[in-house]
Amino acid sequence: MEILIILIVAVVLLFAIKDIRRSLISRPAFGFFKRVLPPLSPTEREAMQAGDTWWDADLFSGRPDWEKFHQTQAPTFTDAEQAFIDNQLETLLAMLDDFKIMQQDRDLPKDVWDYIRKEKFFAMIIGKEFGGLEFSPAANSYIVSRIATRSISAAVTVMVPNSLGPGELLTHYGTDEQKNYWLPRLADGTDIPCFALTGPEAGSDAGAIPDTGIVCKGEFEGKEVLGIRLNWSKRYITLAPVATVLGLAFKLYDPEKLLGEQEDIGITCALIPTSHKGVETGERHLPLNQAFMNGTTYGKDVFIPLDWIIGGQEFAGKGWRMLMECLSAGRGISLPALAAATGHLTQRMTGAYAYVRQQFGMPIGMFEGVQAAMGKIGGTNYILESMRRLTVTALCEGKSPSVITAMTKYHMTEMGREVMDAAMDIHAGKGIQLGSRNYLGHGFMATPVSITVEGANILTRNLMIFGQGATRCHPYVLKEMEAASNPDEEQGLHDFDELLLKHIGFAASNFFGSLWMGLSGARFNESPVSGPTARYYQQLTRMSRALAMTADMAMLVMGGDLKRKEMLSARLGDVLSHLYMASAVLKRYEDDGRQSGDLVFVDYALQHHLYAIGEAFKGFFANFPNRFIAWTLRLAIFPLGNHYHQPDDSILQGISTSMMQPGVTRDRHTFLTYWKDDEKDPTGHMELAFLAMREHSDVYKRIRKAVKRGDIDGNLNGDALVEQARAAEVISAEEASALSRTERLRLYAIGVDQFAAGVIEDKNFY
Known part of the structure; x- marks a missing residue:
């Protein structure tokens, strides 16, 4: 006992007396830190210093302040922005014929170019004093997203001048002379x-x-x-x-x-x-x-x-x-807007198609294999829109969070690819055959463009997210790096000594905190809410603490080598990203008033994100070169095992059912999708067929029963089906008229375009 007391006193004195601590601990640690400090090129250093931190720093610290997070106000549109959305944007959307743009003209029509320039679609980020619109990032994101549900080519054309480019660079850095000459010309469309x-x-x-x-x-x-x-x-x-x-x-x-x-x-x-x-x-x-x-x-x-x-x-x-x-802001708006558009469009149209398209006498959306893909589309779209909103919120607050925008660009474009693939699987031939009725094909072809530009996704994930996050978001590492690079070594050592003591306490707290949360299942963690989502907050806090501890240990053990071990560092970046996305989902659920219809989507998202976090840690531990450290970290984080799992089948089925149900929930989840009340419209034809079939669902149920009884031939459709159903007295005369219209809409919706020889020639394609 006496020996233990002596050891405790010795440790306390070692850390409490500055001269002893600096001589025996801080100076050797300072030298070690300088040796393992990852070398930074000038461009890397500038990238590291650019932008801000925001909620990502809370998540990386292991101590997310959920109360503060909930106080963040979601952005709203100004009167001028709303008027533009209701008028100029709607007018532009009605002008866009994407099949003609893509397959015939290979360009926007002249009247569209003229309208875009005249109505200042290129000037959303330019100040009013120079003739621009000076719209918020929220309005910018909304406008680009909605255009993208109509035409990716038109959306890209509008988005680029409002992202990284001369307008933004001049606004932030131009001389007065440059601003006064160029910005009015860019605003009114004189210059492109x-x-x-x-x-x-x-x-x-x-x-x-x-x-x-x-x-x-x-x-x-x-x-x-x-x-x-x-x-x-x-x-x-x-x-x-x-x-x-x-x-x-x-x-x-x-x-x-x-x-x-x-x-x-x-x-x-x-x-x-x-x-x-x-x-x-x-x-x-x-x-x-x-x-x-x-x-x-x-x-x-x-x-x-x-x-x-x-x-x-x-x-x-x-x-x-x-x-x-500039890129850190633009990266959080432009390409994520395209991905959000993909999510909204695929959820609305796939839900409609899965009900309209029938097989074996029932909507294909009733088959479990299709429901699994639909659940992924609807659940992922909820994540996409949540992430778009949260990132735009940061930008509207005047922040330029480089790590968050990198996460947003990477994960949203990847999720956009996933929902598009799932939608194409469900639509099958309907999605493959190009024509005026195909609302997926051009978006499917454009998906790799978003994946590639503004930083290829492979490098964004493997180099940027954790590479910047580990230093920008960590409460001490960046300051320690600055101390280590101080040309005045004694001053650098003084600063490092003060930081080191805090860092040691931070690391010890993270280790024991992670172990306690793992043993207790995080049930004693505080949650800002009660009810079905409370457990998710507790688990996210637990994984936030686990990330802080693991990142600290990885940087300590591997030093500069961690930068080159991209597979390892990317997994820690994935943990941070999924924490951010899960936070975005919970924030949206609260902001929208905890809508009961949204809970199944929230459950999908949180189960998906926690499972992805668990898998990222699993891969990290399995490949970390120091096996003892890997075992220790795994034991501290998952002392009772990793029990996170993929979303349950019942959740996927609940989402698919919601997607095939017209109403408030469907409209709220797909509000960016543009369609016209016109059966010849690219998306309107499917929407009208869906609504008509839902309205007359009882008629189709009676017909299916009559088919089973043998009163009606099961191979009939269109007017032939109407005539036989009327003759068998399954439907009334009034119902026959409505069924005839519904069948016409249904057959047109499940049909695809065809072209006479010579209508589409090679010269139009290449």
């Missing part, structure tokens, strides 16, 4: 912008761009001025074939030191009219058959004055930081 970053040798590693600018003297407007001689070759640039002004990213060098003592100035952004001598644009790509303008731009020895640098000479070399700060 594009932004050129990606090249043949530089995609996700944009810091490796070979495009160069050399500071030199040259002739401009008849005078010798100080400027830049540019050489570039870019590809995959959306709107390049029609752009009148080019935003360009390049590496700037000053070999003659005309600007100062630095030769390698760094990545720089400039704004150049495409009519400027030497600028080449217009060679067009064909991105998976999509009709939006996307192409190349290049230039050789193009001279521009220095004041064409966005922000002026002062911002030379600051281009990468500018891009990262």
